Amino acid sequence: MEWNIFSRSCPSRTSLAQIANKWTAMIVISLVAGPLRFGELHTRIEGISKKVLTDTLRSLERDGMLIRADGRYELTELGRTLEEPLKALQIWAESHIEDVLDNRDRYDSAADEIVLVAHLL
Amino acid sequence: MEWNIFSRSCPSRTSLAQIANKWTAMIVISLVAGPLRFGELHTRIEGISKKVLTDTLRSLERDGMLIRADGRYELTELGRTLEEPLKALQIWAESHIEDVLDNRDRYDSAADEIVLVAHLL
DNA sequence: CTGCATCCTTAATGATACTG
């Protein structure tokens, strides 16, 4: 069977949507070093609500990325295969953020100028 | 400066949210081979609405991932650095989807059993 | 064809209170 994320109804797109997600990335990255409790995850991933954390953990558990064993969340073998690609996203985000912020400033001030000129006409 | 996606208000988290996104992934992957027109992107990325495509393209343009040159969207140098990590997500999604679907089936039928037992009590 | 603007619907997220 040929799976293709570009195909509207291909299940692989739902899988992509699940892994291409900031909460998923932070949870998986947090669990790489070893199992953690709910509260530990809640502390490390600043700003995540208990509801969102619960929902995301259930969803990852359903997909077989992690398991819950005596109060701790642990990556499965499948989940560990996500370490590398998701860690790469973290590294990208943290190492390119200054460029991105500069670009945003430039873009926004260019937009401001357009508005300014428009007022002069 | 130390950037950290786990910090609630760190700008790098907004950047992570932008790249850890299925539409971003599909757009960037589509543009790796060369510039494309709006309509070409709209065709390749099945099921994306014009509004979402427009919004996502603007957002990526703002962050400096791509530029619009005479009707074509083209990755910038910064955007091309996303090729590898995002392509990795595509490959993961397409190559592990069968495992994921199996896991979902198992998880859901286990949940059904619990409901069944609950009815017997 | 390439968008932008609008309106509408749904999904994601957040806040709070509550229970085992």
Add this chain to the structure above:
DNA sequence: CAGTATCATTAAGGATGCAG
């Protein structure tokens, strides 16, 4: 502590029509 349940808010996504 580890959730669940509920409600409120916000963001994402989609449909349609219009304009350059």
